[in-house]
Amino acid sequence: MELKFQENFLWGAATSGPQTEGRFKKQHDNVFDYDFDHYQERFWGGIGPDTASNFFNDFREDIKLMKAAGLKSIRTSIQWSRLIDDLEKNTVNEKAVDFYNAVINEFIAQGIRPMINLNHFDLPVELLKTYGGWESPHVVDLYAGFAAKCFAEFSDRVSDWFTFNEPMVVVECAYLLGFHYPDIVDGKKAVQVAYHLQLASSLAIEQYRKINKNPEGRIGIILNLTPSYPAAEKIEDLKAAEMADLWQNRLFLDASIKGEFPEELVSLLQEENVLWQSEAEDLKRIKENKVDLLGVNYYHPSRVQEPEYSSDSLAQDWRPDKYYASFNKRGVRMNADRGWEIHPQTIYEIAKRIQEDYGNISWFISENGMGVENEEHFKDEEGQIQDDYRIIFTTEHLFWLHKAIQEGSNCFGYHVWTPIDCWSWRNSYKNRYGLISLNIHTQVKTLKKSAYWYKNLTDSSLLQVPDSILEKYNQ
Structure with missing residues (x-):
């Protein structure tokens, strides 16, 4: 079967500054730079972000490879820790401005649309050490000032902006699960951080409305959405799925698109005495500064069941997962290397x-x-990576996305993660996602089989769906 996507469908890929550029000539360390410098044993293979994929030095050649892989757009990010010299005064580093101007101009020259995100988990560590990072309203204001500088410098050529990538990852990994520095496990702090991230997003949007130089410009947020499936249709599991959705998805979805946090969540946090501290004026600004568009990162669903213990157990620290527990369904398809379920229907x-x-x-x-x-x-005999599994994975997800678009969903594009194998937080280079492979020792980059397949797709907007996939989904 051949599926046709709309002519103006935006085919691309996503990456980020801290995962590609390397630390070359940066003025400040972000939290991951600091984490690696002090705790290298936490990082797979002892590999940190110092070089990453060397985009800082190779960006022109890298962008040529991205074009060869058929990419019509790239979402990447500007590093706060690179662009700003004085974090308190929000003065820009002119050499950093020159670098990002050169990158943006090169994308445009190669016919690739640059889409710019402002924060990809990479908080300057000085702001964490001095103020407590996203626990502090002052850091929210400093971020809004950084965003304003980005809009002033680059919005004449960039039409698509995003305030944050996956703010819930900052909340959960850094303040609940101990996966990201500063490895805090504190539910009340996590709630406050979530509020401040949403406020920061809204204040950045407020600045954008004042400064944007592009009449076609728009601004949004990138959210990782993980729909929750109950283990069974019993009321306890259904309630668990509802609670997981409220925290993991609706917190930022509702506030960003509707301008208000979910009433059910606010009431729950009030009852638990962990509701964020807020000002009426701040809530008004959240309501007035909603997003123009939404980016969705999707990798896997969430499966939950009722928690082992009642949520009203005594002397229990507050955590969102007191209302639900993870459920490992047997017999599901898995990306075993990553430990994530493959479920394109979601x-x-x-x-x-x-x-x-x-x-x-x-x-x-x-x-x-x-x-x-x-x-x-x-690799085949010529040294090309034959990643047919990636082609099948992408085809299956696009099959289901196309079905939704045919039914009226206002989806305008699809971006793979990622163009070139990139460095990934404490996982470093453990798992490779790119259309283009990277030899981390030589920095030689080569197109994988999936890159040629993707170019054929993006040039034609025609998706060839094998009979095996159609049979799998009973079409």
Whole structure:
């Protein structure tokens, strides 16, 4: 079967500054730079962000490779820790401005649309050490000032802006689960951080409305959405799924698109005595500064069941997962290397939910991909990585996305994660996601089989769906 996507469908890929550029000539360390410098044993293979994929030095050649892989757009990010010299005064580093101007201009010259995100988890560590990072309203104001500088310098050529990538990852990984520095496990702090991240997003949007130089410009946020499936249809599991959705998805979805936090969540946090500290004026600014578009990162669903203990157990620290527990369903398809379930149907459900519950806002898949270990094992005799698994993964997800678009979902694009194998927080280079492979020792980059396949797709907007996939989904 051949599926046709609309002519103006935006095909691309996503990456970020801190995962590609390397630390060359940066003025400040971000939290991951600091983490690696002090705790290298936490990082896979002892590999940190110092070089990453050397985009700082190789960006012109890298962008040529991205064009060869058929990319029509790239979502990347500007590093706060690179652009700003004085973090308190928000003065810019002119050499950093020159670098980002050169990158943006090169993308445009190569016919690739640059889409710019302002924060990809990379908080300057000085602001964490001095103020407590996102626990502090002062840091929120400093971020809004950084955003204003970006809009002033680059919005004449950049039409698509995003305030944050996956703010819930900052909340959960840094303040609940101990996966990201500063490795805090404190539910009340996590709630306050979530509020401040949303406020920071809204204040950045407020600055954008004042400064933007592009009549076609728009600004949004990138959210990682993980729909929750109950383990069974019993009321306890259904309630668990509802609570997981409220925290993991609706917190930022509702505030960003509707301008208000979910009433059920606010009431719950009040009852638990962990509700964020807020000002009436701040809530007004959140309400007035909603997003123009939404980016959705989707990798896997969430499966939950009722928690082991009652949520009203005594002397229990507050955490969102007191209301639900993870459920490992047997027999599901897995990306075993990453430990994530492969469930393409969920991308359809996300699309329908945005269509029906969020005003059918303009949106796109801003990340979707498959990370695999030891990809060199899949090289052919000529040295090309034969990543057919990535082609199948992408085809299946696009099959379900196309179905939603045909039913009226206002989705305008699809971005794979990622163009070139990139450095990934404490996982470093454990799992490779790129259309383009990277030898981290030589910095030689080569197109994988999936890159040629993707170019054929993006040039034609025609998706060839094998009979095996159609049979799998009973079409």
